[in-house]
Every structure is written in C-alpha cells, then in structure tokens.
Amino acid sequence: MAWASGSVTPRALFDRRTAPIDDLAGHAEDVARACHAMAVRFHRGGKLVVFGNGGSCTDAQHVAVEFVHPVIVGKRALPAISLTSDVATLTSVATDEGLEEVFAHQIRFLAESTDIALALSVDGDCPNVLRGLAAARELGMLTVALIGGDGGRIARERAADHVLVARSDDPRVVKEVHVTTYHVLWELVHVFFEQPGVLDPTVLR
Amino acid sequence: MTTDEVESLYPFLYADKVDLDAVLAQVSASTAAKAAEITQLRAKVLAADGDRLAACAAEMAARFADGGRLLSFGNGGSSTDAQEVAGLFLAPGEGFRPLPAFCLTNDIAVVTALTNDIGFDVVFARQLAALARPGDIAVGLSTSGNSANLLAAFDEAGRRGLLTVGIAGYDGGRMAELDSIDHLFTVPSASVHRVQEAQTTIYHVLWELVLDQLRGDDQ
Numbered sequence: 001m002a003w004a005s006g007s008v009t010p011r012a013l014f015d016r017r018t019a020p021i022d023d024l025a026g027h028a029e030d031v032a033r034a035c036h037a038m039a040v041r042f043h044r045g046g047k048l049v050v051f052g053n054g055g056s057c058t059d060a061q062h063v064a065v066e067f068v069h070p071v072i073v074g075k076r077a078l079p080a081i082s083l084t085s086d087v088a089t090l091t092s093v094a095t096d097e098g099l100e101e102v103f104a105h106q107i108r109f110l111a112e113s114t115d116i117a118l119a120l121s122v123d124g125d126c127p128n129v130l131r132g133l134a135a136a137r138e139l140g141m142l143t144v145a146l147i148g149g150d151g152g153r154i155a156r157e158r159a160a161d162h163v164l165v166a167r168s169d170d171p172r173v174v175k176e177v178h179v180t181t182y183h184v185l186w187e188l189v190h191v192f193f194e195q196p197g198v199l200d201p202t203v204l205r
Numbered sequence: 206m207t208t209d210e211v212e213s214l215y216p217f218l219y220a221d222k223v224d225l226d227a228v229l230a231q232v233s234a235s236t237a238a239k240a241a242e243i244t245q246l247r248a249k250v251l252a253a254d255g256d257r258l259a260a261c262a263a264e265m266a267a268r269f270a271d272g273g274r275l276l277s278f279g280n281g282g283s284s285t286d287a288q289e290v291a292g293l294f295l296a297p298g299e300g301f302r303p304l305p306a307f308c309l310t311n312d313i314a315v316v317t318a319l320t321n322d323i324g325f326d327v328v329f330a331r332q333l334a335a336l337a338r339p340g341d342i343a344v345g346l347s348t349s350g351n352s353a354n355l356l357a358a359f360d361e362a363g364r365r366g367l368l369t370v371g372i373a374g375y376d377g378g379r380m381a382e383l384d385s386i387d388h389l390f391t392v393p394s395a396s397v398h399r400v401q402e403a404q405t406t407i408y409h410v411l412w413e414l415v416l417d418q419l420r421g422d423d424q
Contacts, residue, residue, distance in 0.1 A: 008417035010255035013410045018244055025240035028233035035232060036225075054296070055289050062285040069281070071348075071397040171298070172409040175289075179405050180243055183398035187239075188232045198225050 020168040020177050027164065034144050034162035035185055039192035041116045041142050043199040047079035049111050049141070051103040051132050052120030055175050057084040059120050059146075059182065066186045075190050081110070083132070103132030113140035119160065120178055121145070122171040124152025133159045146181055148174030243402050246394050250403050254390050258407070261370060261388040262414030268342050268368050269419060275306035276337060276367075278329040278358055279346035282401055284310040286346045286372075290408050294415075302416060307336070309358075329358035339366035344408070347371075348400045350378025350391070359385045372407055374400030 050060040060082040067080035117136035124147035145160035166177035277287040294306035343362035350373035363385030377391040
C-alpha cells in the first residue's frame with residue numbers, strides 16, 4: 001500500500017501515530033489481564049517464547065532481551081527466548097518442512113507446558129505464526145498475540161488466549177504500538193511479580 | 206526510583222490484603238498513562254526535529270539515488286532496531302521500492318570474532334572499514350548516546366565520507382559531542398522504553414520520507 005503523494009510530511013506521518021496509541025490506552029484492561037496471566041506463568045517457573053516475521057522478528061528479539069536483561073536496575077531477569085535468532089534452524093526447518101513450520105517445530109522441542117508463547121504479526125495472518133500458536137496450545141502453553149490491522153485470522157479464529165490488536169492499517173504504526181505494548185507488558189509483569197499474592201492460582205479467573 | 210515513589214505509583218503493593226481487581230485497575234491506569242506519555246514525546250520530537258528529519262531524508266535519498274547503501278548498527282534493544290531499519294529498506298513489502306541496506310549485527314561470526322580478538326568497542330568500526338564505501342549511509346542507534354562502539358563507528362564512517370545519521374536518547378550523551386555525526390536525532394526522555402518507542406517512529410518516518418523523495422526515479 002502506498003500513501004498518496006503530498007501526504008508525506010513529517011507532521012502527517014507523526015499524526016498517523018496518535019489514534020492507534022489512544023486505542024491501546026482504551027484497551028488497557030486487556031493488557032493488564034494478559035500481564036497478570038504471564039506473571040502467573042513466570043511465577044510457576046515458565047519461560048517466554050517469542051516469535052514473528054520480518055519487522056516482528058526484530059521485535060521478538062527485542063522482547064527476549066527486554067526480559068532477560070532488564071533496563072531498569074534491580075528488576076530480576078526472567079527467562080525468554082526468541083525463535084527468530086537461530087538462522088541455522090530456521091533455514092533448516094524451512095527447507096525440510098516449509099516456512100510454515102519454523103516456529104511450531106521449535107516450540108515442540110524447546111517449549112514446555114508451563115511456558116508462555118508471545119506471537120507478533122502486523123496483519124494477524126502469518127501462517128507460521130498461526131501454526132506456532134496452535135503448537136503452543138497443544139502443549140498447554142499460555143498464548144498471547146500482538147497483532148494489527150483488522151486482526152486477521154488470529155483474531156477471527158481466537159488463535160490465542162490473549163489477543164491485543166493495534167488498530168492501524170500501516171504496518172509501521174502497528175509495530176510502534178507493539179513496541180509500547182511489550183514495554184508495558186514487561187513492566188507490568190514485574191508489578192504483578194512483586195505482589196505474589198495475586199499470582200496464587202485461587203485468585204485466577 | 207525510591208520506595209516512596211514506587212508506593213505512590215502502585216499502592217496495592219503495600220496493602221495487606223490481595224485485591225486482584227484493584228491491582229488490575231492500577232495496572233490499567235498505568236498503561237493509559239504510558240500511552241499518553243509516548244504521544245506527548247512524539248509531539249516534542251516532531252516540534253524539535255520535523256524539518257531536520259525532512260532534510261536528512263533528502264540527503265539519504267540523494268545517496269541512494271547515486272548507488273549508496275545503508276549500514277545500520279546498535280547494541281541490545283537498539284540492535285533489533287538496527288535490524289528493523291535495514292530490513293525495512295531492503296524488503297519493505299509489496300508496493301514499496303527496495304533499497305540496499307545491511308545491519309552490522311546480523312553476522313554473529315564477525316561480531317564475536319572481532320570482540321574476541323580485539324574488543325567489543327571496535328566491532329562496528331572495523332566492519333565499516335571493511336564494507337563501507339564513501340557514498341554509503343551509516344545509521345547508528347543508542348538510547349544513552351554513550352556506546353563506545355557506536356562512537357568509534359561514527360568516527361570511522363565520517364573519515365570515510367559516509368553520510369552519518371545518529372538516533373539517540375536522553376540528552377544525546379557523547380554522541381551529541383561528536384563532530385562525525387551529520388544528522389543527530391535525540392529523543393528527550395529519561396525512560397529507555399519511551400526513548401525506543403519514539404526512535405522507532407523516527408526511523409519509520411525517515412524511511413517513508415526517503416521513499417517519497419525517490420518517487421519517480423528510475424528503479
């Protein structure tokens with residue numbers, strides 16, 4: 001999709017960012033519930049497994065470093081891995097089984113039932129992300145998806161337990177909302193983590 | 206952050222009784238506050254740097270038009286931004302013109318070899334010395350503006366005649382003191398997270414402005 005000529009001024013580009021972030025604020029409770037569920041998993045010893053394609057692949061790596069090496073001094077390191085960093089495995093599985101299987105394969109052999117799957121997709125339609133979420137559910141993992149646009153198949157098929165949609169049809173803006181969202185996820189997981197009472201299974205609904 | 210500040214932000218942490226609904230309400234309010242914060246920060250960046258972004262994009266477009274390539278670099282979270290910058294220019298998706306771009310953190314063999322043999326401070330500078338041509342563009346990202354390997358890389362790029370673009374945070378740190386950065390964009394926030402979010406906007410906007418400049422050129 002190309003933008004109309006003449007619309008490309010710094011002000012127009014910055015303005016395009018405002019409404020989708022306001023929409024994220026409007027869904028703050030969904031974000032809070034996802035954070036709570038993630039904190040419960042971490043509390044039980046689970047790890048975070050993150051995956052996505054293209055720009056979302058760089059986000060997957062960013063999320064992993066965010067949790068493993070917190071930027072705020074004094075926050076504990078939490079276990080997280082990105083499924084996009086091992087190029088040897090990615091290209092091997094893609095060649096042997098197809099690109100659709102690259103995340104599902106790694107999840108089947110690297111993840112455990114106590115873990116969290118965090119999927120990122122700017123349109124919600126990536127076949128390998130859908131396959132990864134299905135494999136995660138099969139294992140009993142908590143599934144969280146950050147998607148964009150109209151939510152695509154991930155939203156329609158309720159392919160994750162927690163689905164957070166960045167409301168923009170511009171993949172770059174979707175990515176920016178995702179960056180804010182996962183920064184907030186990281187911070188709020190730690191807020192829940194510092195109050196172990198709320199992580200007791202009896203308060204879960 | 207002091208204990209008092211934490212308590213005023215998240216008073217439920219200090220309550221005796223577990224009240225999940227109260228915690229969820231507090232956490233939701235915190236999310237809304239962060240959303241408002243990033244929008245205000247983006248407005249600040251636009252006001253300070255809108256015209257400079259357009260000027261920088263015009264110079265980048267001229268380099269690309271003459272056969273220049275983009276080389277990006279950063280550490281940690283900024284390394285993932287550097288990958289996004291390169292990936293966005295090189296494979297922007299249907300309907301957009303691909304441009305040559307390469308991220309220096311992609312080659313783990315080179316990065317670990319240089320780090321092991323010489324030191325981490327030289328990784329990007331040595332890669333630029335081997336890969337860069339005078340018509341290229343160097344884009345380096347750092348939240349603090351103080352990363353030693355970025356400072357060395359900008360000096361190396363400047364010596365070689367590259368167009369140099371720095372994206373920093375806080376007050377720009379030591380990157381703000383360098384003569385070797387042609388265009389420096391600094392996100393004025395004390396939060397690493399908000400800095401990174403606004404930096405993402407800065408490079409997305411630069412990309413879109415560059416493509417707009419190149420529209421109509423032969424591909």
